[in-house]
Amino acid sequence: MRQSQGESSENNQIASSLAAEGTLKTPEDSVSKKTCKYPGIETVIHGNGAIAHVMGHVCGGVIGYPITPSTEISELFEAFRARGGCNVWGKHPFFFEPEGEHSAQSGAMGATLVGGRFISNASSSQGILYGLESHYVTVGKKAGGFVLQVAARAVSKHSLNVMAGHDDVYALLPSGYTILFGSNPQEATDLAAIAYRVSSLSMVPVANAMDGFSTSHMQCETLLPEPELLKEFLGDPSSRIKSPTVAQEMLYGARGRVYQLQQYLYKHHGDFQPDSLAALGDFLVDRAAEIEADNAGEMVQGSLTWIPEELQGQWRRQWVNAFEKGTRQLVPAMVDVNNPGLTGGVQNQPDFQAGLVDHQTHFVNEIPNFIRQAMDEYGELTGRHYNPVQTFLADDAEHVIVGLGSVTDDAEAVASYLRGQGKKVGVVSIKLLQPFPEGELVAALDGKKAVTVLERSEVTALTNLVTQSLFKARENNDLIRHRGIPPIDSLPKISTGIFGVGGHDLQPRHLIAAYRNMESTLNVPFFYLGSQFFEKNPSPGNAERQQRLKQAYPETEFMALETKENPSLLPQDAFRIRFHSVGGYGTIATGKLLTDILAGVMGLHS
Known part of the structure; x- marks a missing residue:
């Protein structure tokens, strides 16, 4: 933890609702040095609270059903609403908890299609799978203005697990959501604001994802978006805008x-x-x-x-x-409750495929433009700039880690440490998972010797997207076939590292081992970080069993990387505090509260 600058209280309704989640501060001496219009409200808060802050200020309603670790998002929103909180357009929002996740998503879709309001649902893991049918329909109905807030969690398989994993986010890929992915509470709250902007402009709903617990419950210094910023940046969802594309004007633009x-x-x-x-x-x-x-x-x-x-x-x-x-209306009224009609009836033969082609060609293909527009506008207002692909020490790097979510912050700390040892290493953090920014990724990886894609799931969707992008770029070197992707004359070696699934511990030595693997001549293409398959000094009984397993499954010998001692990556003026607790889930809540107490009483930031 490190010493903060002077503090002054920031008073607003949502702040009082989140008082237990973070102590809001506005250091006037530092804000005065900012050149941007909206420098943000300084606080120590976790990802769930940071997202609820945005939702409370912009949503006209939320329909959700509790599931760990995203439950708290809707809880904090409802606490704000129940105290009389209104959004920045002076409207008192609604909240409804139905009987399950499928109903929650169906209700949220219906509320969005009525138009004139930003609507959200928050879910994770099995909750997303249970409502998956409705997620497909939400995208198909072009529910612009809807944002699904996701605290990514492993899907239970051989056992129940409530910790981080990307299975649920990957399950959303074929449904067609635009998917943003933040690495920390700061990115979670900023990308939440950007998500509502992109959803309303593109008329394609957005999923704003973060890692469950690793981000959703992680207390962190954050600059929350000001209410005035959200009002200016997003615009009143019931207001009118010029249809931003030809297709939207033809289908939804007023005749005049x-x-x-x-x-x-x-x-x-x-x-x-x-x-x-x-x-x-x-x-x-x-x-x-x-x-x-x-x-x-x-x-x-x-x-x-x-x-x-x-x-x-x-x-x-x-x-x-x-x-x-x-x-058209910023959040269009696709359904008129006073003039009911039928949409999406049975379509057979050519009509159904024609609808898919229209959606992809005239709507999805425009999303990258809206993403860049929203990120640029947000950066101009706040000084916090985002790109679909963000790089760290990658320009001259030879070996690069590519990842989603909180692991990229960890990888950046390790990359800085290795740079101090003369290693040319870097990090690429994906902020836009879908539509995948192939051209930007290829530009970031051009000329690299080796790339390791870190996956918080055994469904290696990110590896597939990275590999596909690089293969298209290599093909473009011979003949330009794939628009928007720069050609490259050689491919880096590509490896996949599975890590942190279900909250499995990931330490600096594991990431260092991943970088060392890229330097080695062997360069193992697939491995698990943190897992060890065989003991170095087994007992006689285990030695015999290990030998049988090695003979039957020889590939497992290469699926665990050798590690060394952990280096210290803390800044010189920082110190570490560890909380111990007898028990399970209570440890997380206790740690959050103690961190908040330290931040407020001792003037520290975590």
Whole structure:
């Protein structure tokens, strides 16, 4: 822990709801040095609390069902709401807990499709699998404005486990979500804000993921987004925007004020003098551009000379209430509860595939542009800049670790240590898992000798995506076939390291071993970090058993890497405190509270 600067209390509603989760502070002496408009509210908080902070300020409603380790996200949101908390647009949100995760996701989808509000659900592991049917439909229905908050947890297999794993996030990949992945509470809260922006612009729902416990319950220094920032950055979900793509304009854009007024004239042509009707028609055509932009109705008066007195009130209402051509609601109303209709009925033969093609071509392909736009806008406002692929000491590195989530922070600390020993090592942290940023990744890995992809799951989805990207880049070196991917003339050696599944301990020596493996001539292509399959000095009985296993399964001898002593990676002015507890899950809550007490009483940050 290290000494913080001067503190002053930051008073707002959501802060009081999260008082038990972090002591909010605004060091004025440091904020004054910031050049960005919104430098953030300093706090010590965990990932669940950091995400709940954003949800409380922006969501119009949350429908969720408890499941470890994401339960706390919805709990904190509901605590804020129950105290009378309103979002930044002055609306009091709703919260509903149904009978299970499937109903939670179905309800959240329905609430989003009604339009005009940002909606969220929070879930993990089996909860995501239970609701998977509804997740597919949520994407298919283009539920823009919906964000699924995920505290990633291992899916129970041979036994129950509630700790970190990426099985649930990988299970979402084929459903079509845009998937963002943060490495710490700071990234979790920032990417949450970015997620709502991308979801509303692209009309494709976003999953904002972080590691369960490793991030969701990890107390950390964080700059929370200010309410004013969220209001400016996201925009009122019930407001109107110019349709950001051609496809959206064609499908969802308003026909316009001129069109609506022309339709009114068509229906009431018998109430007008022929000369007045013709003059009014010419007026609408000749000044169409000005009329479309006249949302305040300032030009109405100039048209009333042709309107019968008894129709002038109707004409004014038609003018003022019409939507500007090509605009849509930021969070569109895809369902009208006052005018029910059927969408997504049975489609056989060519229609179903045509719908898939339309979604991929006209919506999914636009997502990378919206991601970059949102990240750039957020960086300009806050000074906290994000990219789909973020690198650390990777420009001149020969050996690079690629990972998702909290492990990349650990890898960065190890890479800094090894740089001090003259090793050319680096880290690549993936922030956008889907659509996968192939071009950015290839640019980051071009010229590397070896790459190790760290997987918190035995489903090696990230390895597959990295490998596919590099193979496309190599193919482009001979003939450009894959747009947006730079060509490379040689491939690095690619290895996969399974780590931390179900909360398995990962220490610096394990990551150092992964870097050393890339340097070796053997360069084992697949291994488990932290696991040992054979004893070095077995008893006679175990020696015989180990020999039989080695003969039957020879590949296992290479699936565990040799490690050395752990180095100290703490900063010079830092010290470590370890909490011991007799028991299981209570240890986590106790550690969080003690950390918070130390931060507040001793003026320390963790």
